[in-house]
Amino acid sequence: MTGSAVGGKIPVAIVGNLNLDVRTSPIPSSVVLTGDGETSVTGIDESVGGGAANTAAAAALMGGEAHLCCAVGADELGTRLCRHLAGLGVRVHPAVKPVATGRSIALTWESHHRHFVSSLPNTRLLVEADIDLEALIRAGCRHLYRADVWFGDLMLAEGNTSLFRRARQAGMETSLDINWDPLWTTGGDHDRVGHRISLLKSALPSVSFVHGNERELALFTGAQSIQHSARLLREWGAGAVIVHRGAMGCAAATPAGWFEVPAVPVTRIVSEAGTGDVFTAAFLLNPHLPMEARLRECAAAAARHLQGSPRYTPALDSGGE
Ligand SMILES: Nc1ncnc2c1ncn2[C@@H]1O[C@H](COP(=O)(O)OP(=O)(O)OP(=O)(O)O)[C@@H](O)[C@H]1O
Numbered sequence: 001m002t003g004s005a006v007g008g009k010i011p012v013a014i015v016g017n018l019n020l021d022v023r024t025s026p027i028p029s030s031v032v033l034t035g036d037g038e039t040s041v042t043g044i045d046e047s048v049g050g051g052a053a054n055t056a057a058a059a060a061l062m063g064g065e066a067h068l069c070c071a072v073g074a075d076e077l078g079t080r081l082c083r084h085l086a087g088l089g090v091r092v093h094p095a096v097k098p099v100a101t102g103r104s105i106a107l108t109w110e111s112h113h114r115h116f117v118s119s120l121p122n123t124r125l126l127v128e129a130d131i132d133l134e135a136l137i138r139a140g141c142r143h144l145y146r147a148d149v150w151f152g153d154l155m156l157a158e159g160n161t162s163l164f165r166r167a168r169q170a171g172m173e174t175s176l177d178i179n180w181d182p183l184w185t186t187g188g189d190h191d192r193v194g195h196r197i198s199l200l201k202s203a204l205p206s207v208s209f210v211h212g213n214e215r216e217l218a219l220f221t222g223a224q225s226i227q228h229s230a231r232l233l234r235e236w237g238a239g240a241v242i243v244h245r246g247a248m249g250c251a252a253a254t255p256a257g258w259f260e261v262p263a264v265p266v267t268r269i270v271s272e273a274g275t276g277d278v279f280t281a282a283f284l285l286n287p288h289l290p291m292e293a294r295l296r297e298c299a300a301a302a303a304r305h306l307q308g309s310p311r312y313t314p315a316l317d318s319g320g321e
């Protein structure tokens with residue numbers, strides 16, 4: 001194996017969604033969107049979206065060498081998004097699919113709740129063969145992070161498990177963001193939800209770090225407490241669990257024990273979307289730190305993002321340059 005952190009840059013491999021996000025400024029919590037009508041908001045902007053793309057952008061803006069493996073449609077939007085990311089310093093490895101590039105509408109509420117309405121046909125077609133693991137290793141990547149796992153239907157059955165296994169066999173560390181399966185929002189299809197969870201569970205023995213917020217980890221494991229969720233995930237094979245806890249901070253369950261790190265207080269919040277992605281970008285770029293110090297770096301990056309300085313998920317230019 002060759003490759004190293006050239007010029008101090010740490011190369012990391014990130015696999016998952018790339019799409020357009022259309023983001024609203026906060027909508028008054030009193031507004032009911034299911035009725036006829038119209039709601040005015042202060043602003044609506046466009047940005048690159050997708051957990052993987054956001055993490056890659058943040059990692060590049062933090063000075064890392066972020067390699068993003070994703071699918072795009074064969075259209076102008078896909079080209080525009082890749083060009084924007086490349087302009088931020090991301091090394092994009094897009095697999096072009098004969099569909100439209102995905103779009104997501106991010107509704108943000110004054111109550112701080114968010115709801116995404118998304119159509120991601122490009123990501124649905126991502127397959128393991130689209131990810132050139134050997135090239136990523138040659139580029140020096142020692143950590144492979146899989147985000148947006150529920151949207152790549154074709155990889156759920158076997159591709160994720162195989163990709164993680166091959167990465168571990170090659171000596172890489174691996175991370176999996178459990179995130180939110182859209183089926184958890186609509187509910188109902190109990191068997192399908194359980195089947196998808198069991199598919200991902202089979203990947204855990206090849207996952208060094210499972211990431212997620214308390215709610216996501218609880219839904220995935222069925223456990224009542226975060227400590228119980230983390231214990232189950234480690235029993236199922238995960239090396240460690242990184243827990244996102246919003247303004248309460250974060251925690252990690254590792255073989256060396258349980259660590260808790262408080263949030264860095266923020267005076268004003270400019271941008272909440274993508275906080276978890278920025279946090280994870282910092283995690284990927286600090287493998288040399290002991291866990292507690294590593295989590296402190298992540299918390300500090302998340303606070304910078306929340307306060308809008310710097311902007312780790314900059315809005316897209318309107319001209320498509
Ligand atoms: N209001 C806040 N104040 C300070 N730090 C915060 C705040 N919200 C989040 N953080 C920090 O960012 C980390 C990740 O945020 P969060 O818990 O919202 O992740 P998430 O639910 O995975 O988010 P996302 O939906 O963006 O993936 C937290 O663990 C915490 O350290």
Ligand SMILES: [Mg+2]
Nearest residue numbers: 179213276277
């Ligand atoms: Mg998250």
